[in-house]
Amino acid sequence: EIVMTQSPATLSVSPGERATLSCRASQSISRNLAWYQQKPGQAPRLLIYGAFTRATGFPVRFSGSGSGTDFTLTILYLQSEDSAVYYCQQYDNWPRTFGQGTRLEI
Amino acid sequence: QVQLQESGPGLVKPSETLSLICTVFGGSISSYQWSWIRQSPGKGLEWIGYIHDSGITNYSPSLKSRVTISVDTSKNEFSLTLNSVTAADTAVYYCARDSGDLDVWGKGTTVTVSS
Numbered sequence: 001e002i003v004m005t006q007s008p009a010t011l012s013v014s015p016g017e018r019a020t021l022s023c024r025a026s027q028s029i030s031r032n033l034a035w036y037q038q039k040p041g042q043a044p045r046l047l048i049y050g051a052f053t054r055a056t057g058f059p060v061r062f063s064g065s066g067s068g069t070d071f072t073l074t075i076l077y078l079q080s081e082d083s084a085v086y087y088c089q090q091y092d093n094w095p096r097t098f099g100q101g102t103r104l105e106i
Numbered sequence: 107q108v109q110l111q112e113s114g115p116g117l118v119k120p121s122e123t124l125s126l127i128c129t130v131f132g133g134s135i136s137s138y139q140w141s142w143i144r145q146s147p148g149k150g151l152e153w154i155g156y157i158h159d160s161g162i163t164n165y166s167p168s169l170k171s172r173v174t175i176s177v178d179t180s181k182n183e184f185s186l187t188l189n190s191v192t193a194a195d196t197a198v199y200y201c202a203r204d205s206g207d208l209d210v211w212g213k214g215t216t217v218t219v220s221s
Binding site for chain 2 (some may be wrong): 001032033036042043044045046049050055087089091094095096097098099100101
C-alpha cells in the first residue's frame with residue numbers, strides 16, 4: 001500500500017499571502033495524484049488531478065506541481081474562503097490512498 | 107450534470123450489517139467506475155472500495171473481508187455492504203465517481219454504530 005504523507009498538518013497564513021502544501025508518496029506514483037478541498041460539513045471537492053490539472057470551478061490561484069514522489073499544492077493571494085482541509089490522493093496503485101490532510105487557516 | 111445521493115439507515119447495531127445505496131442522477135451509471143469513501147468523526151478520508159461498470163471490484167485490504175460493493179444498472183445505483191460492524195465503523199459515508207481521481211461526490215450520509 002502506498003502511504004501518502006502531507007505536511008504541514010496545519011498551516012496558518014494571512015490573507016493575500018501564498019500557501020504551499022506538500023504531499024509525499026512512499027513510492028513513485030508518476031503524476032497519478034489528485035488534490036481535494038473539504039470545507040466543514042461538506043463533501044470533498046476535486047481540486048487538482050493528474051498532479052497539475054485544475055478542476056472546473058477553481059481559479060488560477062490554485063496550482064499543482066510535482067511528479068514521482070513529491071507534490072505541491074500552491075495557493076496564491078489567499079482569501080478567507082480558501083480556509084479548508086486539503087487532501088492528496090494517489091490513484092497509481094491499489095488501494096487508492098489519501099494523505100491525512102492539511103488544515104489551512106486564513 | 108451528474109449528481110450522487112447516498113441513502114440508508116443512519117443507525118446500525120454492533121455486529122450487524124451496514125447497507126448503503128448510491129443513486130446516480132443526471133447520467134448513466136454505465137461506462138463509469140464508482141467508489142465508496144468514509145470519514146470517521148474528526149478524521150481523514152478512507153477509501154473503502156471500487157466497482158467497475160463491468161462488475162469488477164477492488165477493496166481496501168483492511169476492510170476486504172467485510173465489504174461488498176455491487177451495481178444495479180437497471181436502477182442506476184450501486185451499493186455498499188459492510189458486515190460485522192463495530193463502533194469504529196461510525197463515519198460519514200460518501201460515494202463518488204471514480205476516474206482515478208474522484209470527480210463527483212455525493213453529500214455523504216452519516217452512519218452511527220450503536221446499540
